[in-house]
Structures are given as C-alpha cells and as structure tokens.
Amino acid sequence: MTTSTTPARPEGPLADIAHLRHTAAHVLAYAVQDLFPDAKPTIGPAIENGFYYDFDRTEPFTTEDLETLAARMREIVKADYPMTGRRVSREEAIEAFRDNPYKIEIAREIPEGDPITLYTIGGFTDLCRGGHADSTGAIGALELESVAGAYWRGKSENPMLQRIYGTAFVTQQELDDYHAFLEEAAKRDHRKLGAELDLYHVDEMAGGGLIFWHPRGAIMRGLVEAFIRDGLRERGYLPVVTPHIVHENLYATSGHLENFGDSMFGPIEVEGQRFRLKPMNCPGHILIYANEGRSYRDLPLRYSEFGTVYRFELSGTLHGLTRVRGFTQDDAHLFCTPEQLQAEFEQTVDEALRLMEAFGFSEFEYFLSTRAERGATDEIAEAAIRNALESHNLPYQIDDGGGAFYGPKLDINLRDAIGRKWQLGTVQVDFVLPERFELKYRGSDGQDHRPVMIHRALAGSLERFFGVLIEHYGGNFPAWLAPTQAMVVPISEHQLDYAYEIRGRLRARGFRIDTDASNEKLGYKIRHWKTQKLPYILVVGKSELADGTVNVNERGIDEKRTVSVDAFAEELAARIAAKR
Numbered sequence: 001m002t003t004s005t006t007p008a009r010p011e012g013p014l015a016d017i018a019h020l021r022h023t024a025a026h027v028l029a030y031a032v033q034d035l036f037p038d039a040k041p042t043i044g045p046a047i048e049n050g051f052y053y054d055f056d057r058t059e060p061f062t063t064e065d066l067e068t069l070a071a072r073m074r075e076i077v078k079a080d081y082p083m084t085g086r087r088v089s090r091e092e093a094i095e096a097f098r099d100n101p102y103k104i105e106i107a108r109e110i111p112e113g114d115p116i117t118l119y120t121i122g123g124f125t126d127l128c129r130g131g132h133a134d135s136t137g138a139i140g141a142l143e144l145e146s147v148a149g150a151y152w153r154g155k156s157e158n159p160m161l162q163r164i165y166g167t168a169f170v171t172q173q174e175l176d177d178y179h180a181f182l183e184e185a186a187k188r189d190h191r192k193l194g195a196e197l198d199l200y201h202v203d204e205m206a207g208g209g210l211i212f213w214h215p216r217g218a219i220m221r222g223l224v225e226a227f228i229r230d231g232l233r234e235r236g237y238l239p240v241v242t243p244h245i246v247h248e249n250l251y252a253t254s255g256h257l258e259n260f261g262d263s264m265f266g267p268i269e270v271e272g273q274r275f276r277l278k279p280m281n282c283p284g285h286i287l288i289y290a291n292e293g294r295s296y297r298d299l300p301l302r303y304s305e306f307g308t309v310y311r312f313e314l315s316g317t318l319h320g321l322t323r324v325r326g327f328t329q330d331d332a333h334l335f336c337t338p339e340q341l342q343a344e345f346e347q348t349v350d351e352a353l354r355l356m357e358a359f360g361f362s363e364f365e366y367f368l369s370t371r372a373e374r375g376a377t378d379e380i381a382e383a384a385i386r387n388a389l390e391s392h393n394l395p396y397q398i399d400d401g402g403g404a405f406y407g408p409k410l411d412i413n414l415r416d417a418i419g420r421k422w423q424l425g426t427v428q429v430d431f432v433l434p435e436r437f438e439l440k441y442r443g444s445d446g447q448d449h450r451p452v453m454i455h456r457a458l459a460g461s462l463e464r465f466f467g468v469l470i471e472h473y474g475g476n477f478p479a480w481l482a483p484t485q486a487m488v489v490p491i492s493e494h495q496l497d498y499a500y501e502i503r504g505r506l507r508a509r510g511f512r513i514d515t516d517a518s519n520e521k522l523g524y525k526i527r528h529w530k531t532q533k534l535p536y537i538l539v540v541g542k543s544e545l546a547d548g549t550v551n552v553n554e555r556g557i558d559e560k561r562t563v564s565v566d567a568f569a570e571e572l573a574a575r576i577a578a579k580r
C-alpha cells in the first residue's frame with residue numbers, strides 16, 4: 001500500500017534555495033539515468049552554494065559529459081515535471097532499487113517507524129527524505145561545475161564514487177552574481193595569496209596538511225597570538241604547556257580513543273608502550289588540575305595554551321590552511337563549580353565577540369549543538385548555553401546531535417568581507433570528563449564535589465583563522481597585522497643612506513619597516529610593493545632628502561602626500577593603535 005506525501009517545507013528563503021538545489025540534484029540524477037544508465041545514483045544533497053550527487057560508475061565523467069548532462073538537465077527543467085512523493089514500505093523501497101546496493105543500504109538503515117518515501121519527476125524516481133521545490137520548473141538557472149572522487153559515506157574502506165558538483169538558482173541574474181562572487185573569492189584564495197605574499201607553504205616532502213610558516217606569516221601569527229594572550233591575561237587565565245605525545249591510556253580514560261579515534265593518528269610504540277599524538281588539549285589540562293587538591297576557593301581555574309594538536313584527515317579533503325592535519329588552537333579549559341558555570345560561560349561569549357570584532361568581523365551566527373545521546377547533565381549544560389545567548393540577545397539555531405562527545409556546545413560562525421560563512425570558535429560545557437577523571441574540589445561544606453569544565457577555543461585553529469583572515473582582508477592586512485608596514489624606496493642611490501636612516505628611525509619606534517636597495521627603476525619598485533599589498537610605500541628623492549620628509553603612497557589611495565618622518569610615524573602609530 002502506498003500513500004501520497006507532501007514534503008515538509010521549512011519557512012524562509014534559505015530553506016527554499018536548499019530545496020531548489022536538492023531538486024536540481026534529482027534532475028542531475030535523472031539526466032545521468034538517461035545518458036549513462038550504467039551509473040548507480042547514491043546520495044545527492046544540497047550544500048552551501050549548490051548541490052552534489054554521488055554516482056558509482058567505472059568510467060570517469062568527463063568535462064564534455066558534464067556539458068551534455070547540463071543540457072539534458074535544462075530540458076528536464078523546461079518540461080516542468082511536478083515532484084511527487086509517496087510513502088512506501090521498506091520492502092517496496094528495496095525492491096524498487098534491487099540493482100542499487102547503495103539505495104538498499106539506505107533503505108535498510110531508515111529507523112523503524114520513520115517514513116520511507118520515493119519521489120518522482122518525469123521518468124525518474126529516487127529514494128529520498130523530501131524537502132523539494134514543487135516542480136523542476138522552479139529552477140531558473142543551473143550549471144554543473146566539477147567532478148571529484150568521494151568515498152561512499154566518506155570512509156576510505158568503502159568504494160570510491162564520482163561526485164558531480166553543480167549549482168542552481170531561481171534566476172539567471174543570481175547565477176551571474178554568483179560567478180562574480182566566485183571571481184572575487186578566487187582573487188582572495190589564501191593558497192594563492194599565501195604563495196604570492198610569501199606567508200606559508202605546504203611541502204610535499206613533509207606531507208599534506210602540515211604548514212610551514214614563513215617569516216612573514218609567522219610574524220602575523222605572533223601578532224595574533226600576542227593579541228589573544230593579552231586578553232587571556234586580563235581575564236585571569238593561567239598559561240600552561242602540555243606534551244604533544246603521551247601514553248595512549250590517557251585517551252582511553254578520556255574517551256577520545258573510543259569516540260574520536262578515527263580522527264587520531266595511530267599509536268607509536270616505544271619500549272613496549274603505546275603513545276599517541278594529542279588530538280585535543282583537554283586531557284593534558286585535566287592532569288594539571290588533578291595534580292593537587294583543589295578547594296572551592298581556587299575556582300574558577302582557567303588554563304590556557306596555544307596547544308598544537310594532530311588530527312587525521314583524508315588527504316583528499318586537505319585544503320590550504322583551512323583543512324590541515326596539524327594545527328594550534330587558542331585553547332583553554334575552565335574548571336568551575338556548578339554555581340559559577342553560567343557566569344563563566346557568559347564571559348567566554350564576551351571574549352569571543354571581542355576577538356572577532358577586533359579582526360573586523362561583524363556578522364555572526366550561533367549554533368547550540370546538542371549531543372546525540374543526551375545524558376542527565378545535558379539539560380543543565382544546554383541551559384547555560386541558552387541563557388548566555390539569550391542574556392546577550394543573540395539569536396541562535398539548534399544543531400541536533402552536533403555536540404562534542406562529552407557535552408553540548410556553542411559554535412560561532414562568522415561572515416567574512418564577501419559574505420562567506422566560516423566556523424571558527426566553539427565553547428563547550430562538559431560534565432563528562434570531570435567524571436571520567438574523577439576530578440574533585442573541596443567545597444565550603446568540607447565535602448568533595450565534582451567541578452564542571454568549559455572547553456573554549458575562540459579563534460579555533462590559528463591555521464584556519466589565519467586562512468580566513470587572508471581571505472577576509474584579501475591580503476590587504478591592516479597596519480597592525482601587516483608583516484611589513486612600510487617600504488622605504490629611494491629614487492636613486494643618492495638617497496640610499498637617507499632611506500636607511502628613515503628605516504632605522506622608524507624601526508627604533510617598533511615599526512616593521514624595510515628599505516628597497518635594488519637597482520630597479522622607481523616605477524617597477526612601486527608596482528612590486530603594491531602587488532605585495534604593503535600599507536605604505538615611502539618614496540624619497542632629492543627634495544625629501546633636503547627637507548627631511550617622505551612621499552607617502554598609501555594603499556588604496558591614489559593621492560600622494562609629502563610629510564615629515566615624525567608626522568608619518570605618528571600617523572602609523574595611530575593607525576596601529578586603532579587596529580584599522
């Protein structure tokens with residue numbers, strides 16, 4: 001027996017565009033069925049900015065195939081097939097996809113009692129949970145972008161599938177705007193700018209996902225760290241430093257091995273003992289807490305560390321600075337009494353906002369991520385997060401099941417200068433690890449009590465944060481962050497001594513200044529330093545030497561100014577102080 005179902009349509013334009021794109025994924029699978037009947041469809045969700053569909057097919061899809069498929073998709077769109085759904089039994093679903101082991105696997109895994117639905121457009125039927133446009137004609141513009149390999153269910157022991165990426169919009173104008181956006185994003189790509197501005201590289205000889213910070217990048221990283229460290233000191237955090245490699249047992253006790261093992265590098269055997277690279281800093285901070293008896297008077301205790309961690313990521317998913325295998329978190333763990341939890345959590349939210357605003361971010365999204373398997377304390381933990389958000393008037397969304405294995409968390413996403421979303425900071429409430437490690441403090445009642453832990457990393461990974469900063473600023477770093485704040489460029493060798501003198505005077509004031517002593521033509525030198533995106537180029541010729549001045553070329557401003565060296569120093573100091 002079958003019954004018709006109408007897919008639920010969540011409110012709002014975001015849901016609509018996701019439904020439209022997911023519908024386009026169905027249209028793609030329809031076109032593939034028509035043109036490449038040997039390919040087996042697997043899954044095809046909407047993603048940010050588009051959709052994909054994974055197919056099992058021996059022969060690779062070529063660029064020409066994508067063009068042919070897109071043309072067929074446009075015909076399907078034009079035919080304006082309605083999307084019709086019907087509920088079926090598990091047996092019917094399995095029978096309908098008897099030649100497709102992937103669909104059968106999905107059909108078998110749908111929990112008992114949950115609806116199993118088939119959706120049809122024209123001559124194509126798919127097993128799907130729903131969330132569609134009403135008909136294929138709702139798609140105003142579409143295109144296919146690329147093909148990439150992807151393991152079934154993201155697991156490397158599974159078959160390799162071919163993932164076709166595409167995008168769809170309500171109108172052609174929106175697709176055109178999207179292309180303009182992609183062009184801007186490509187200009188800001190941190191991998192491209194990282195090389196052009198000599199900030200970092202990834203070395204094949206050392207392995208993927210491991211970052212070599214060049215001096216210019218390391219200077220910037222140091223500035224970010226110093227800024228964060230100042231904030232930590234003001235707020236009463238205590239620095240700690242913990243080892244990169246410890247006995248595997250520590251991670252058995254913490255539960256990381258069991259819950260996070262897939263993301264950890266394998267064991268290293270020494271003298272018959274098994275060690276692991278640390279995937280998280282928490283267990284190390286816990287050992288410091290547990291190393292002596294604690295009283296309620298000691299709490300809250302806030303331990304911070306720029307802690308470097310190592311996590312296994314498939315090589316195919318690695319991406320510049322934003323998806324790596326070794327990274328450093330601005331990590332901290334707060335140990336507090338249950339009564340202190342609310343205030344401590346709210347303080348970390350304040351810190352997070354202050355940090356992001358200092359780097360010029362102003363748009364944020366908040367997610368309360370709950371645990372898939374909620375325990376008795378989750379209610380208290382979730383309430384702390386909810387209250388902190390509500391007391392700050394911060395609207396938030398719920399991410400069901402997105403929490404850490406030890407507790408629910410607050411994730412903070414931000415939007416960069418061209419509107420892209422990035423997930424960076426996270427604050428988590430944890431009753432589980434204190435239990436596992438049997439942490440205690442002596443209360444005012446003379447009895448032992450269990451502390452609560454807050455895990456927080458506000459920039460998140462410094463590597464990822466730096467990647468986002470490069471793209472957010474498009475390499476045009478504000479003066480306070482720029483690795484070189486100004487280049488002194490003499491017009492001829494007669495001003496070279498003067499150029500060095502200016503460099504010395506400005507360096508003595510703590511500025512990051514260099515001199516271009518090359519024999520290139522002036523025009524070439526100025527163009528070169530402009531492509532290096534320096535905040536200032538200071539040109540000195542005969543008259544500047546005579547008057548003790550510099551000719552200021554400011555980034556992004558055509559007009560040049562001649563000012564005294566001291567006046568320039570004051571301007572730069574003011575700009576740095578204002579973090580502009």
Ligand SMILES: [Zn+2]
Binds near residue numbers: 119128129131
């Ligand atoms: Zn669907």
Ligand SMILES: [Zn+2]
Binds near residue numbers: 455
């Ligand atoms: Zn932690």
